[in-house]
Amino acid sequence: MGETAETKRLVYHLGGYDPVAPQEAYRRFVRELRRFERTWSVAAFVSEPNIEPDIASWRVVASGPNWRVETEYRLVRWDDVIAAAALRPMWRRIPLALLAFLDFVQAGALWGYLRSNWRYAAFFLYPFVLFGVLAVLAWLVAGLAARTAGSSLIGAGAGLGAFVLLIQWPAKRLYLPLLFDDWIFSRDYIRRGHSVLDPRLERVACELAARGRRGGADEILVTGHSLGAVLAVDLLDRALRLQPDLGEVRPRIAFASIGSSLLKIGLHRGATRFRAGVAGVASASQIFWAEYQALTDVMNFYKTNPVAAMGLPSSGRPVVRVVRIRRMVQPARYRRIRRNFFKVHCQFVNGNDRRAAYDYFMLLCGPLSVERQVGYADGAISAIGFDGALLERTKDASSILEAPVKASC
The missing domain is CATH 3.40.50 (Rossmann fold)
Structure with a gap:
């Protein structure tokens, strides 16, 4: 041989x-x-x-x-960097993710994605569109509860409760927290590196x-x-x-x-x-x-x-x-x-x-x-x-x- x-x-x-x-x-x-x-x-x-x-x-x-x-x-x-970011509560994660979204749009990245590969542009938009859909659903629940109970305070509470539930269950199954962390990390990496x-x-x-x-x-x-x-x-x-x-x-x-x-x-x-x-x-x-x-x-x-x-x-x-x-x-x-x-x-x-x-x-x-x-x-x-x-x-x-x-x- x-x-x-x-x-x-x-x-x-x-x-x-x-x-x-x-x-x-x-x-x-x-x-x-x-x-x-x-x-x-x-x-x-x-x-x-x-x-x-x-x-x-x-x-x-x-x-x-x-x-x-x-x-x-x-x-x-x-993996330790990713695990540490995953411990971040959603009330902190959401504004940081929205800031990352605005940063990538303002810096021309979204337009670059659209020019280079529209599928990647869709991937970029996915978590933010998903977040918007969940927010709208919670707002609809708030409106329905307010009209049914005749109280805007009850409506606001119901809407907030619906939003928390949506973020805790379907959002996680649809990878929203992970994708938010991904884009937050990416912005940090560009702007100031990582300690x-x-x-x-x-x-x-x-x-x-x-x-x-x-x-x-x-x-x-x-x-x-x-x-x-x-x-x-x-x-x-x-x-x-x-x-x-x-x-x-x-x-x-x-x-x-x-x-x-x-x-x-x-x-x-x-x-x-x-x-x-x-x-x-x-x-x-x-x-x-x-x-x-x-x-x-x-x-x-x-x-x-x-x-x-x-x-x-x-x-x-x-x-x-x-x-x-x-x-x-x-x-x-x-x-x-x-x-x-x-x-x-x-x-x-x-x-x-x-x-x-x-x-x-x-x-x-x-x-x-x-x-x-x-x-x-x-x-x-x-x-x-x-x-x-x-x-x-x-x-x-x-x-x-x-x-x-x-x-x-």
Whole structure:
């Protein structure tokens, strides 16, 4: 069968605005890794997690008949930031959310969303429209109670009670508090940074730069999903400022922005610091950047080059790839998730039921680098046999680090 191709990969992942503790994130990872094993006919072992204040980490060893990949997976934490925001009472959350809405409208972000992707504009408006509908329902209850009882005081009490009940039950089921917190965080991030995240990202950037200098991995991959892609850009920009030649020699650096919200922040006129970070990452020729997008995901910007949309100088990065979520999962599963925009959005970081051009776990644990997977029109499909073997044309997996693909949209 020949020699076994061995690869070592270091991964830094930044997730989206999802209140998931690291223990639950680990359980999800293991569950979806098992799906990856079945889909690609491979074997995978995962260690127990090591949970620290800044990072939760674990190791994965994946293998096929003629290849083996060791992956150190480092989840950059900000679940504590999200959990702290979730404790905010609604009487404080509502005015802050409305202030964020007015800020994003005044700063031109909404108009940018409408120009770039009307679906994302609808996603932006959804929580505020929902809040307006609930407020109108409470007002109608107040009017009906006042007319029935002949007392405006009773009507006001009934309306307030109805509003509290609506906010406590249907609003939570429809993700209103979480989405309000998301937009409040986004405004704070643009306007003044974050007292917890800024020093944390600086510490992780120092670690990333040190690991790049030290070597020991064939590839360092930074992945950012949803709003986590914004933080991933921030992380890489900080690392490049600490070590401008990061990635110029092995290990090479790859960045995958997945179902990203880069333009959520980048189209706000006040996000000058963030746009400078995007420009810095995009101009770093030694970093290979791929942007994965999907039409059915309303929480990303479909068929849009984020660098161009921000009006930044063209650098040939990122390489934009459109994925079809319908082709990644079994039909029955797709029917279950397609009307839940959060589940569709999270498929970007879940395991696939079917072999497809995009597979999150193949990026993390497969024998091909991100650069080669992006370079092939079918991703890893034609490179991995039905028995999980690395096929002859790509048996030297490490050679792809010296064969960059041409950037395109």
